[in-house]
Amino acid sequence: MTSVLSAVLRAAEPGRSLLDAVRRLARPYVVRRIFGMIPTVVFISIIIFVVIQLPPGDIVTSTLDRLQSSGVEVSAEQVQNLRAQFNLDKPMHMQYLHWAGGFVVGDMGYSYRYSRPVNELVWERLGYTLLIAVSAVFFTWIVAVPIGIFSAIRQYSIGDYTFTVIGLIGIATPHFLLALLFMYAAYEWFGISIGGLFSPEYREAPWTLAKVWDLCQHIWIPMVVLGLGGTAATMRVLRANLLDELNKPYVVTARAKGVRPVKLVLKYPLRIALNPFASTVGLLLPTLIAGDVIVSRVLNLPTLGQLLLDALLTQDMFLAGSIVMLQVILIQFGLLLSDLVLAWIDPRIRYE
């Protein structure tokens, strides 16, 4: 028993790489988890399919509305053809199988509204979505971790109080409000209108150095807006965790033995205080995909989130369903990743 335990502990030693830990201790576990996901994902895909079909009407009726409002007469026969073209005349379960079957082999179907394959639409926006989301996460961490550490080791100082107040306001401000305030400030003080990722003249232009520079000038706003949203919460939690840790006897002992202050904080307490964040790393994955829908809408960003919102509003079944399914699958893998990262940085955690 003890030998097994120590073997597991050795395997998950933090000095070794994450891959190492996965290979040694978690391979059967990971395989089991992945197989366990399949029924869950299938079940959810059925729910999603039903839910998206739930509202009355479908893409054909909304297309008809559009045509009729612009004065085009549509015969009953044409409607039938349209239905057949989109497979809407088939029974529900056949429609589901058609969609799900395509999804499994990597074909996410066809967007009625854009008249293009969903794959193309998703790939087009995936890059920007990831770019914005990753930069926002980096911003959050670069700002929140130093402030969190500072607030913890200088507890009740003026700086701590200042950051506490800013943090509390930050947590209480909805993201879209922050986006609006930034747009207001940028217009008032710098006289630039923001929104979108490019200036109009670069929007359709091929990639050049000038276009990249233009992107850099635009991306900081969504980065800061989305990043600040998480910053406030992150620094509050880090401060609280670190405070709990700093009062423990081992830190006192280390200080008494004359360990340098920097090392005293960084060597162990910080690592333990960061633990809870490891468990949320996986939950970042789905947000990387859809991002913050509302901020995307306000700032007019070309992200998947905005695409999803449009697709849901126009009942573009395949597009909406596929983006949601991508999210669901990423959530599943995210949860697994969280557990593995946690096992990697905290050797006390084991999975059987």
Added chain:
Amino acid sequence: MSEAIALPAGAPAVQAADEQQLATITPRELTWRRFKRHRLALASGCFLGVLYLIAALCEFISPYKPETRNVAAINAPPMLVRFFDLDGRFHLRPFVYGYDMAVNPDTWMREYTVNPSKRYPLEFFAKGDPYHFWNLARGERHLFLAKGGYVHVFGTDQLGRDMFSRVFYGARISLSIGLVGLVMTFVLGIVLGGLAGYIGGWVDRAVQRLTAVLLSIPQLPLWMALTAALPPAWSPLRVYFGVTIILSLFGWTILARQVRGRFLALRVEEFVVAARLIGARKMRVILRHMLPNFLSHTITTATLAVPAMIIGETSLSFLGIGLRPPVVSWGVLLQQAQNYQVIVMTPWLMIPGLFVVLAVMAFNLFGDGLRDAADPYNTGGQG
């Protein structure tokens, strides 16, 4: 929460209880004492009390009805309530200065300038727009009105409607619409989490699996589909209310996990085992002996869930998929401030946003205070 000590019945016990009273403080009192030490939380609680009171009395507090239009003041900036006039003379009765409106020939925007000759003193408990108070009583008295003119403390929107009135009418909806759904979420979470933790076995596995599935379903598509699927004949308010109820069927998972954990830990505690051994029925053990042990924790979690509800309402309404214009809520009001042109021209349309931030902050601080106070025996913790 629960009685401090259990005593055998009979006369000596009554006497003993009296003596005990002198020496002991009930957990409830301990909690209150700890909470009082938390100044900021106490202040937040008072602020929330006032806010809810205003929301309850909004017909009376606001000078106009939310749909009343003042065509003479469209997009007018906020008015300053003054005690000193421009010559520096003091007036006991507060007053406002009326506006002169001129259209800027270059931008075609309305521009307002204060006109000192239009001095409108405020009249308290004055007769104004008639209203139905909570659909119960008729009334026409308002807390204050401007005699001979108009008063718009927070300015007006592009239809000339008074923002001050609209903010408080909006408060009524925004602060209350999600509460019923929230209560349902908590009931479901406690019952299902409790069953899973207490009974264990296949019930536990079933609830766990259900939790895993529900947690993986993104909320936004669910929300939009449900909103569109409810009967179109329903009013927007009713649809929104309906959706919050349906969503509570999905929202109980996180709480259920916490409750399950607490139950797993509690059910091997001595007092629970004792209760079971003397033959208490299952429901009695759960409700009488175990529930009080984490009720305070649950109430705190609920307090901290209210801000999420408020932000949810504002965000969804702002996107146009929550509440819709005939209804007045903070999110609906903020919808008017969708782009920066509007914000630059009429920044006072952001005032509802200020109220959102204040209300959410107050709830968070209040909840933090409750959390610290909820466990009166824990002497550690940070002040």
